[in-house]
Structure formats: structure tokens, C-alpha cells
Amino acid sequence: MAADTIAAIATPLGEGGLAVIRISGDGAFEVADRCFRPARRSGPRPSEAPTHTVHLGHVHHQGQLVDEVLLTVMRAPRTYTREPTVEIACHGGLLPARRVFETVLAAGARAAEPGEFTKRAFLNGRLDLAQAEAVADIIHARTELALAAAEEQLAGKLSFRVGLVRDRLLRVLAHIEAQLDFPEDDLEPETRDSLLRRLEEAQAAIGALLATAYQGRLLRRGVRAVILGRPNVGKSSLLNQLLGHDRAIVSPVPGTTRDTIEEPANIRGLPVVLIDTAGLREAADAIEQEGVRRTTQSADRADLILHVLDASAPLDPEDARYLEAFGGKPRVIVLNKSDLARRLELPPAASAAICAVSCLTGEGIGALEDAIRDRIWQGEVRAEMLEVTINARHQDALRRAQTATETAAGTLRRQESLEFAALDLRVALNAVGEIVGDTATDDLLDVVFREFCIGK
Numbered sequence: 001m002a003a004d005t006i007a008a009i010a011t012p013l014g015e016g017g018l019a020v021i022r023i024s025g026d027g028a029f030e031v032a033d034r035c036f037r038p039a040r041r042s043g044p045r046p047s048e049a050p051t052h053t054v055h056l057g058h059v060h061h062q063g064q065l066v067d068e069v070l071l072t073v074m075r076a077p078r079t080y081t082r083e084p085t086v087e088i089a090c091h092g093g094l095l096p097a098r099r100v101f102e103t104v105l106a107a108g109a110r111a112a113e114p115g116e117f118t119k120r121a122f123l124n125g126r127l128d129l130a131q132a133e134a135v136a137d138i139i140h141a142r143t144e145l146a147l148a149a150a151e152e153q154l155a156g157k158l159s160f161r162v163g164l165v166r167d168r169l170l171r172v173l174a175h176i177e178a179q180l181d182f183p184e185d186d187l188e189p190e191t192r193d194s195l196l197r198r199l200e201e202a203q204a205a206i207g208a209l210l211a212t213a214y215q216g217r218l219l220r221r222g223v224r225a226v227i228l229g230r231p232n233v234g235k236s237s238l239l240n241q242l243l244g245h246d247r248a249i250v251s252p253v254p255g256t257t258r259d260t261i262e263e264p265a266n267i268r269g270l271p272v273v274l275i276d277t278a279g280l281r282e283a284a285d286a287i288e289q290e291g292v293r294r295t296t297q298s299a300d301r302a303d304l305i306l307h308v309l310d311a312s313a314p315l316d317p318e319d320a321r322y323l324e325a326f327g328g329k330p331r332v333i334v335l336n337k338s339d340l341a342r343r344l345e346l347p348p349a350a351s352a353a354i355c356a357v358s359c360l361t362g363e364g365i366g367a368l369e370d371a372i373r374d375r376i377w378q379g380e381v382r383a384e385m386l387e388v389t390i391n392a393r394h395q396d397a398l399r400r401a402q403t404a405t406e407t408a409a410g411t412l413r414r415q416e417s418l419e420f421a422a423l424d425l426r427v428a429l430n431a432v433g434e435i436v437g438d439t440a441t442d443d444l445l446d447v448v449f450r451e452f453c454i455g456k
């Protein structure tokens with residue numbers, strides 16, 4: 001396919017040592033020829049330079065010097081997009097990057113859409129769709145675990161497992177279609193059994209992939225953990241402790257925090273969005289009422305509740321009520337102010353881990369982090385669990401594949417028309433193919449690549 005030439009600033013906008021402008025497409029070298037002059041008079045023009053070489057020179061726009069740059073020439077197909085590619089490293093900073101970029105556009109390139117370089121890598125067969133998504137996951141990863149999971153996906157682990165499912169389904173379909181050519185013959189019982197066994201294997205493999213959806217969601221989106229409790233128990237102090245810096249205002253005045261505060265944190269390798277809230281109480285004024293309303297709303301949306309109690313005071317009847325009210329969610333009960341004499345007696349709360357901490361001294365915070373991890377991950381996080389962690393799109397496709405496979409198996413079991421089984425298997429194969437992009441529509445690709453940043 002003839003691809004027009006696209007360009008983008010591939011580095012974040014801001015001040016830095018370098019900025020990189022990326023150009024990809026059949027006209028990339030001609031665009032570069034028009035704006036680049038080698039420093040050495042005898043230096044080659046980009047279109048004449050050997051592949052994978054770097055050249056010092058200057059970018060010029062209408063006879064005017066724009067910046068001194070290093071220009072890299074990469075000939076197809078050994079490039080990120082598999083197209084002719086030029087990368088211009090100029091001085092970091094908004095202005096030089098933007099001026100070089102504008103020069104490149106004036107020389108005939110078009111501004112790239114978000115993710116368009118990666119989309120071309122996919123369309124040109126260098127990556128499958130799951131691997132392309134992993135590129136975005138790598139860029140957005142906020143903890144080492146999230147990064148490790150994304151790297152596995154880029155390496156093709158998910159694609160490989162999806163391929164195994166597809167092969168199983170394909171073999172069954174091929175068998176059934178061969179049988180359909182001889183409608184007068186019945187399917188031998190042994191053949192039927194072995195086809196059913198294969199379908200069951202495929203279903204088990206799909207089920208195993210689906211079982212990683214929770215982890216995948218946690219690693220990509222982060223766990224939402226809301227910090228609840230009555231005023232002044234130390235909720236904001238806990239937020240600051242878990243973040244490792246003072247984010248929220250802490251004061252002895254009850255009702256200090258009036259709005260919800262959200263901050264991303266890294267707890268034992270898991271990305272956790274901590275939400276500090278206004279204290280739970282009968283609110284006096286309208287602002288406080290709104291604060292309490294937002295608190296309850298955050299609790300409803302949260303994956304995990306950190307319920308903070310002041311261990312140096314007896315249990316308040318309101319606390320007892322809140323302990324009951326939020327019993328349905330995974331939670332950790334945090335007994336704060338353990339540096340003071342304990343006066344709290346806890347009613348039995350079966351479904352919660354209980355951690356004594358002092359947000360003043362930091363004591364117990366490490367154990368609390370372990371408890372948080374255990375609540376959201378159910379045990380230790382091991383690297384091999386991260387080999388495959390599907391995203392919401394994969395989950396949707398796998399569920400459709402699962403249903404269609406089950407229907408096909410039912411048709412076989414009841415010895416109904418093989419035509420129907422073949423139809424359902426094709427639906428299943430189509431769904432599985434969406435994951436790696438074999439059967440992806442333009443709309444689907446648009447959705448996937450919209451998530452990317454410009455320049456990737």
C-alpha cells in the first residue's frame with residue numbers, strides 16, 4: 001500500500017536535552033532532503049545516505065537556519081513502521097521542536113494522528129494488534145509490575161496463547177467442513193468425541209485467559225482505594241504516609257478535608273489510586289454535606305476501602321455503623337494512632353484485615369501495604385502471573401468466543417446439524433482473531449489507536 005508521509009514530535013512537549021521529530025512514509029527521505037543540509041559539504045543527502053546512519057547538519061526553512069540537528073536515516077523494512085523513516089534529534093524545548101516540525105510539514109509531510117506510527121507497524125505486519133496495544137501499555141505503565149506485564153505482551157505471550165486457541169478451533173472447523181462435503185455420511189461417534197474434547201480444551205484455554213482480566217485491569221487502570229473514616233482519625237495523614245510525601249493538609253481541626261483528593265501511588269508494585277475523603281459524619285453545612293456525599297460515592301466506586309479508626313478513642317456508635325455499612329467490599333481496617341494508649345475495642349468484623357499503624361511515626365505502614373496488596377491481588381504477586389494479562393477489549397472478544405464455542409459444542413453433543421456448529425465456530429474464530437487483529441475492522445483499529453499518544 002502507498003502510504004503518505006507522516007511526521008510528529010515524538011518526545012514530550014517541554015524543556016529537555018533533546019526533542020525528536022519522526023518522519024515515516026514513502027516520501028520520508030525526500031521530505032528530509034528538502035529541509036536538511038549536512039554539516040560537511042561533501043556529506044550525503046538523506047536520500048543518498050546508507051541505512052541506519054546518523055548525520056550532523058542543519059534544518060533550514062526558506063533559507064533560514066532553524067536548528068542544528070542529528071538526522072538518522074532508516075531504510076525500509078528495518079524500521080518501526082517498516083516504512084522509510086527519518087528521525088531528527090534537535091535541541092529540546094518547545095520552540096526548536098515545533099519549528100523543526102513545522103519545517104518538516106512545509107517540506108511535504110502530514111501531521112500524524114495519535115498512534116499512527118504504531119498503526120502502520122501493525123498494518124505492515126511488524127506487530128499484531130495485541131502487541132501494538134502493549135506499546136501503549138508500556139508508555140502508560142506506572143509501576144514495574146505493570147511494565148513487566150506489558151513487556152510480556154509486546155514479546156507476544158498473549159498472541160501465542162491466542163494462537164493456540166485459534167489452532168484448536170480451526171482444526172475442529174476444518175474437520176466439520178470436510179464432513180459437510182459428504183452429507184450422506186454421519187459423524188463417527190469417536191470422531192465426535194475427539195472433536196468435543198478439542199472444543200473443551202479450547203474452552204479451558206479461553207477460560208484461563210479470561211481469568212487474567214482482573215489482574216489486567218488492576219495493572220492498567222490501577223486499584224481505586226478510598227480512605228474512609230470519621231473526622232480527625234488521620235485519613236489525610238495516611239494518604240501522605242502511603243504516598244511518601246505531604247499531599248493533603250493535616251490538621252487537628254475536624255473537617256479539614258472537604259473534597260476528595262485522588263493521587264496515584266505504587267503499593268508493592270501495584271498501581272493504586274488513593275482517594276482521601278471528607279470525614280464521615282452528620283454534616284452541618286451544605287459544603288460538608290456535599291463532601292460526605294462525594295465520600296459515599298467514592299466508596300461505592302472503589303475496589304478497596306481503607307477504613308481508618310482512631311485507636312486511642314473508644315469506638316463511636318457512628319463508627320460501628322460505618323463498619324457495618326461498608327462490609328460488602330474488600331477492605332482493610334486501619335487502627336491509627338497506635339503510638340497513643342489504646343482505648344478502642346473492635347466489634348468482630350469478619351471480612352476485613354486489621355492493621356495497627358501510626359501515621360505519626362510510620363510504624364505499621366509496611367504491614368499495611370502488604371495487607372493492601374493481599375486484599376487486591378489475593379496473595380503474592382509473582383512474575384509468571386504476569387505472562388498474560390488481558391485488557392477489556394480482549395475480555396470482550398474472549399467472552400464472545402467462549403459463548404460461540406459452547407454453542408458449537410452443544411450442537412455436536414445433541415448431534416444436531418453440523419452446519420450450525422460450523423457457523424458458531426466461525427463466530428468464535430472471528431472473535432479470537434480480533435485480539436491479534438486478524439479480523440479487525442477499521443472501526444476497531446480506530447478505537448485501539450485512539451488511546452495512543454501522538455508520535456508513537
Ligand SMILES: Nc1nc2c(ncn2[C@@H]2O[C@H](COP(=O)(O)OP(=O)(O)OP(=O)(O)O)[C@@H](O)[C@H]2O)c(=O)[nH]1
Binds near residue numbers: 253336
Ligand atoms: N498521635 C497521633 N496523631 C495522629 C496520627 N495520625 C494523625 N494524627 C493527628 O490527627 C489529626 C488529624 O489528622 P488528619 O490526617 O488531618 O485527619 P483526617 O482524618 O484527614 O481529618 P479530616 O480531614 O478533618 O476528616 C492531626 O492533628 C494529626 O497530626 C497518629 O498516628 N498518631
Ligand SMILES: [Mg+2]
Binds near residue numbers: 235236237257
Ligand atoms: Mg483529612
